[in-house]
Each structure stands twice: as structure tokens, then as C-alpha cells.
Amino acid sequence: xxxxxxxxxxxxxxxxxxxxxxxxxxxxxxxxxxxxxxxxxxxxxxxxxxxxxxxxxxxxxxxxxxxxxxxxxxxxxxxxxxxxxxxxxxxxxxxxxxxxxxxxxxxxxxxxxxxxxxxxxxxxxxxxxxxxxxxxxxxxxxxxxxxxxxxxxxxxxxxxxxxxxxxxxxxxxxxxxxxxxxxxxxxxxxxxxxxxxxxxxxxxxxxxxxxxxxxxxxxxxxxxxxxxxxxxxxxxxxxxxxxxxxxxxxxxxxxxxxxxxxxxxxxxx
Amino acid sequence: xxxxxxxxxxxxxxxxxxxxxxxxxxxxxxxxxxxxxxxxxxxxxxxxxxxxxxxxxxxxxxxxxxxxxxxxxxxxxxxxxxxxxxxxxxxxxxxxxxxxxxxxxxxxxxxxxxxxxxxxxxxxxxxxxxxxxxxxxxxxxxxxxxxxxxxxxxxxxxxxxxxxxxxxxxxxxxxxxxxxxxxxxxxxxxxxxxxxxxxxxxxxxxxxxxxxxxxxxxxxxxxxxxxxxxxxxxxxxxxxxxxxxxxxxxxxxxxxxxxxxxxxxxxxxxxxxxxxxxxxxxxxxxxx
Ligand SMILES: Nc1ncnc2c1ncn2[C@@H]1O[C@H](COP(=O)(O)OP(=O)(O)OP(=O)(O)O)[C@@H](O)[C@H]1O
Ligand SMILES: [Mg+2]
Numbered sequence: 001x002x003x004x005x006x007x008x009x010x011x012x013x014x015x016x017x018x019x020x021x022x023x024x025x026x027x028x029x030x031x032x033x034x035x036x037x038x039x040x041x042x043x044x045x046x047x048x049x050x051x052x053x054x055x056x057x058x059x060x061x062x063x064x065x066x067x068x069x070x071x072x073x074x075x076x077x078x079x080x081x082x083x084x085x086x087x088x089x090x091x092x093x094x095x096x097x098x099x100x101x102x103x104x105x106x107x108x109x110x111x112x113x114x115x116x117x118x119x120x121x122x123x124x125x126x127x128x129x130x131x132x133x134x135x136x137x138x139x140x141x142x143x144x145x146x147x148x149x150x151x152x153x154x155x156x157x158x159x160x161x162x163x164x165x166x167x168x169x170x171x172x173x174x175x176x177x178x179x180x181x182x183x184x185x186x187x188x189x190x191x192x193x194x195x196x197x198x199x200x201x202x203x204x205x206x207x208x209x210x211x212x213x214x215x216x217x218x219x220x221x222x223x224x225x226x227x228x229x230x231x232x233x234x235x236x237x238x239x240x241x242x243x244x245x246x247x248x249x250x251x252x253x254x255x256x257x258x259x260x261x262x263x264x265x266x267x268x269x
Numbered sequence: 270x271x272x273x274x275x276x277x278x279x280x281x282x283x284x285x286x287x288x289x290x291x292x293x294x295x296x297x298x299x300x301x302x303x304x305x306x307x308x309x310x311x312x313x314x315x316x317x318x319x320x321x322x323x324x325x326x327x328x329x330x331x332x333x334x335x336x337x338x339x340x341x342x343x344x345x346x347x348x349x350x351x352x353x354x355x356x357x358x359x360x361x362x363x364x365x366x367x368x369x370x371x372x373x374x375x376x377x378x379x380x381x382x383x384x385x386x387x388x389x390x391x392x393x394x395x396x397x398x399x400x401x402x403x404x405x406x407x408x409x410x411x412x413x414x415x416x417x418x419x420x421x422x423x424x425x426x427x428x429x430x431x432x433x434x435x436x437x438x439x440x441x442x443x444x445x446x447x448x449x450x451x452x453x454x455x456x457x458x459x460x461x462x463x464x465x466x467x468x469x470x471x472x473x474x475x476x477x478x479x480x481x482x483x484x485x486x487x488x489x490x491x492x493x494x495x496x497x498x499x500x501x502x503x504x505x506x507x508x509x510x511x512x513x514x515x516x517x518x519x520x521x522x523x524x525x526x527x528x529x530x531x532x533x534x535x536x537x538x539x540x541x542x543x544x545x546x547x548x549x550x551x552x553x554x555x556x557x
Contacts, residue, residue, distance in 0.1 A: 064286070183365040186358075187426060
């Protein structure tokens with residue numbers, strides 16, 4: 001169950017996407033999502049879908065990992081599709097029963113919405129699978145640099161550091177939860193049956209140790225950082241500097257071309 | 270028929286993902302009622318994975334586990350019953366303490382078994398005594414105990430379920446020598462008074478030499494050896510080749526033999542060394 005959480009998971013495959021500058025990836029991701037949502041006909045959306053497929057193949061990450069991602073948001077996709085289908089009343093009537101009327105426009109919109117949400121998830125997945133959590137926060141910190149001029153210097157760094165730590169500890173926390181759950185199960189704890197109150201109560205033997213160990217971990221981490229003379233972002237240099245390479249430029253040009261095409265298709269049809 | 274039989278057991282973590290990893294492969298062994306068995310192996314050799322199979326926390330990818338001749342996964346719905354029969358004490362068990370008092374925490378297992386109040390009370394007091402926790406400590410918060418006491422409280426929490434087999438994953442990790450000796454001697458005493466079977470996972474050869482009767486050596490997810498303590502320690506080179514050491518006294522004994530001093534063959538505790546040396550010295554005096 002907990003193993004299905006893929007958020008913040010880095011999958012090393014050494015593809016060209018993995019090697020790209022995380023800042024480039026982040027900007028291009030936002031650009032891709034904006035244009036995917038702007039696409040309002042089958043041609044432009046189809047183009048974006050084809051492009052996404054190419055990116056997925058380039059990432060060299062098994063298809064099953066992407067499917068796992070889609071599976072978790074399936075309920076959301078279904079929910080929005082049904083709402084869209086029920087709500088839109090224009091277009092040819094396909095089906096009518098009691099107060100429910102399904103029209104061709106509604107179905108069309110539902111399909112569009114599902115495809116767009118899936119594309120949003122899949123493109124974000126490419127980004128998070130191909131970038132280490134550190135790279136992601138470094139990219140954010142670097143992109144927010146302009147804010148430094150507003151005197152927000154330490155705030156930007158603190159935020160980025162907090163995020164790095166949070167992302168870094170997601171897998172640790174999951175592992176810890178699993179361990180504690182197993183340990184309490186070994187003492188006969190039953191977490192899968194009973195009513196709501198019983199189930200909430202059954203969580204206590206897990207939540208209390210988890211909380212205690214998190215606090216302990218936080219203290220340990222703070223101490224370890226202090227021992228290594230951490231004192232905020234000022235004057236801190238990096239071991240691995242992010243570099244904007246020729247490949248990043250090529251990728252950016254490619255994205256601009258594809259997105260312009262989809263814009264043209266939007267206007268033409 | 271042996272009490273516990275593991276047959277062709279294999280387990281793969283993350284089956285079907287890019288991270289899939291064969292933690293253990295084709296494990297076979299049998300353990301009799303009342304034995305103390307040690308499991309040793311290098312870090313990552315699959316010891317913890319193996320012991321989590323014994324009480325059904327992990328379902329085997331392949332193979333079976335028989336308890337009293339019955340496959341524990343015969344009826345998956347009844348797997349929680351198996352957990353009361355095979356008690357598992359995890360690595361660093363003190364991190365699972367959660368109740369307001371030590372008493373309540375030890376009572377967690379027996380309560381889940383649905384026992385009566387008086388029976389729970391008996392078991393909690395009995396288990397606390399078994400691990401040598403003073404009665405005064407029972408009403409304290411578990412978080413106010415010392416490290417060694419916490420560890421013993423957590424072990425008592427599993428002993429209180431009175432399992433047929435108790436499995437302890439590195440029960441002495443991170444304790445000082447005195448704390449280690451207390452825990453090991455209490456575990457041995459537990460076996461002697463209840464006749465239960467004990468399985469101990471450990472890195473420490475000294476611990477194993479002191480407590481275990483038979484040792485199962487794991488290497489890269491496979492069983493390398495399963496034999497009496499003496500026989501296992503006689504394969505010093507094999508053990509070293511898989512990153513394990515024989516106890517220090519055994520190393521000294523081997524060196525002494527090389528130097529022509531005729532100490533006994535199977536020496537693996539300080540006690541045995543002492544006796545052997547005294548014997549030698551006694552003889553020397555007579556010859557003089
Ligand atoms: N939840 C998990 N997911 C994936 N792989 C795991 C998981 N747990 C353990 N492993 C892997 O399985 C192998 C065996 O792990 P296990 O914990 O059984 O080793 P161990 O012998 O108990 O080691 P140690 O002495 O360090 O406790 C290790 O290589 C580990 O990386
Ligand atoms: Mg282990």
C-alpha cells in the first residue's frame with residue numbers, strides 16, 4: 001500500500017532527460033502543461049500527446065512506473081469526467097434518462113479533461129523521476145533568485161532547504177511507518193477491521209512512535225548540520241554546480257517549436 | 270516432526286519494478302522444539318527478511334513455512350493467530366513503545382489476544398520478571414526508562430504473548446556489554462523455564478557463542494551453513510571469506526596452537542579458554 005507512493009521518487013536511468021539542467025526541466029514542464037491545457041482541439045492535443053510519448057520514451061523509465069502514477073489518480077479523472085459529462089448540455093443529445101442528459105459536447109469535454117489531467121500527471125512524473133530531490137530544490141532556489149533583490153534572500157534559501165529536507169525524508173518516513181506497523185502487527189495489532197472509531201484508535205500505536213522518532217530525527221539532523229557549520233545560505237557554494245549546456249538549449253528550442261505548432265493548430269481548427 | 274520447517278523459501282522485494290531485489294533465495298532448514306538457534310550473516314544478507322517470514326509479516330514469493338507441520342499461509346485470514354505463536358522482536362524494539370505506562374505497553378500483545386484481565390495481569394508481571402524489570406518500573410512511562418530497560422520492556426511485550434517460538438532481531442545492538450549480557454542471559458533463562466524455542470539474529474560471534482546451540486550462517490540471501498556452534502566456528506576461513514569473524518578467543522586459541530601450545534580444540538568462550546589454560550598449566554606443574 002505505502003509502496004505505491006511514487007511522489008518524490010528518483011529513478012536513475014542516465015537518459016538525456018536525466019542529464020538536463022533541472023531548471024530547464026522545470027521551466028519546460030510548466031510550459032508544456034500550460035500548452036497542454038490551452039489545446040482546445042483534437043489536433044493540437046494530439047500533437048502534445050505525441051510529444052509527451054516521445055519524452056516518456058526518451059526517459060528510459062519503464063512504462064509500468066508511469067501507469068502506477070496514473071492508477072493513483074484514476075478516481076480524480078473519473079470524477080471530473082462524470083461531472084463534465086453531466087454538466088454540459090449543449091450539442092447533440094446522445095442519451096437521456098430522468099434528469100440525466102448526456103450530450104456529444106459533454107462526452108467530448110470529459111475526454112479532453114481526462115487526457116489533459118493525465119498529461120499533467122505524466123509530464124510531472126517525467127520531471128520527478130528524472131531529477132533528484134536535491135536537484136529539484138536547487139532549481140527552485142536558483143529560479144527564485146530574482147526575489148533576493150527584494151531582500152528575501154534568507155527566506156528563499158530557508159524555504160528551499162526546508163523543501164529539500166522534507167523531500168529527502170519522505171522515503172525515510174514511509175520506511176519508518178512500515179517498520180512500526182510491522183512491529184505492532186507482530187504484537188497482534190489489527191488495523192484492517194472494525195468501525196471508524198476502532199480504526200482511528202488502532203492508529204495510535206503507530207502514530208505515537210512515529211511522532212517521537214520524527215522529533216528525535218529532527219534534533220539529530222539539526223545537530224549534524226550545525227556540526228558541519230551550516231549557517232544559512234550566505235556564502236554557501238555547491239559541489240555540483242548546475243550548468244546550462246547546449247543540450248538544454250536544443251531542448252528549449254524543441255519545446256518552443258512544438259508548442260508554437262500546437263498554438264497554430266489551435267487557431268487553424 | 271520438527272516444530273518449524275522452512276522449505277524452498279525465496280523473497281523478492283519490489284517484484285515487477287525496476288528496483289526488484291532478491292533478498293533471499295531457496296532457504297531450507299528445520300528447527301526443533303526448545304532449541305536456541307542463532308542466525309548470523311553480513312549486513313544485507315537477508316536475516317531480517319528471513320525472520321519476518323516466520324510470523325507471516327512477509328508473504329513468501331516462493332516456498333513454504335510449516336509450523337507444527339502446518340503451512341502458516343494455509344488460511345491467510347488466520348495469519349494473526351500465527352503472530353501469537355511466533356513472537357517477533359524487531360531490531361531496536363524500544364522505538365515501538367507507545368503506551369502511557371510500561372505495564373500497558375507490555376499488555377498490548379496479550380490484550381490483542383483477547384485474554385481475560387487476570388490472565389493479562391499474570392502475563393505482564395511474569396514477563397517483566399523474566400526480563401528483570403523491577404515492579405516499580407511498571408507504572409512509569411516507557412520513555413523515562415534507560416536504553417537497556419526500554420529494550421527489555423519491549424522484549425517483555427512479546428514474551429507476554431507466550432509464543433511457542435520467540436524470534437529476536439539483533440536484541441543486543443547498541444547496548445553496552447553489561448546490558449548485552451543481561452539480555453542474553455534473560456533470553457536463555459526464558460528458554461530454560463518455558464521450554465520455548467528461541468531464534469536470535471546477531472552480528473556478534475561472542476553473543477552467539479554464549480547463547481546459541483546451533484548457528485545458521487547466511488550469505489547473500491542463501492544459507493551457507495547450519496550446524497552446531499563448534500562445527501561452525503571450525504570453519505574460520507569460510508566465515509572470513511564471507512565477511513564474518515570467529516570469536517576473538519577462538520582466534521587466540523588457533524594462534525596458540527600454531528605456536529605449539531596444545532589448548533583444547535573447540536574454544537569459543539572466555540570460560541572455555543580459562544579452563545583449558547588451567548588444565549594445561551596444571552599438567553605443566555606435574556611434569557616439572
Ligand atoms: N523494504 C525493502 N525494500 C527493498 N529492499 C529491501 C527492503 N528491505 C530490505 N531490502 C534489501 O534486502 C536485502 C536484505 O535486507 P535485510 O534487512 O534482510 O538484511 P539483514 O541481513 O537483516 O541486514 P542487517 O544486518 O544490516 O540488519 C538488503 O540488501 C536490503 O537492501
Ligand atoms: Mg537486519
